[in-house]
């Protein structure tokens with residue numbers, strides 16, 4: 001599976017790539033020159049992606065250059081050029097945390113050890129528990145964001161369907 005390093009203005013795309021399960025990090029410092037960015041990608045085995053317009057000629061072949069927003073167009077571009085796959089069915093178990101890129105861990109109300117973690121989590125409202133019994137938690141202790149396949153998830157699937165067209 002490809003890994004990506006995104007230019008600092010592509011935060012939205014980063015979140016979507018993580019939702020598709022791609023290990024995606026952002027460039028550390030927006031001030032760094034592009035040559036540094038390409039080098040950072042090479043050292044970490046990642047594909048460097050930018051949507052900048054002005055790119056020095058000698059770097060063009062080292063970078064994946066995509067159009068500036070909207071994100072559906074960017075995802076489609078990456079798919080058409082063979083860098084990513086947008087599967088028919090996308091499930092939370094295959095995604096990464098959209099905020100921090102860590103992997104997710106399954107938590108279920110049917111597991112007595114998980115009940116307390118789920119029901120005391122600040123992201124999970126009482127009402128949510130009426131409809132959801134399966135959750136995914138970010139494995140990064142500094143983040144801990146909780147995910148579940150609620151209404152929001154339907155919107156995500158809709159956007160990905162559009163990107164696949």
Ligand SMILES: [Zn+2]
Nearest residue numbers: 097100138143
């Ligand atoms: Zn996270």
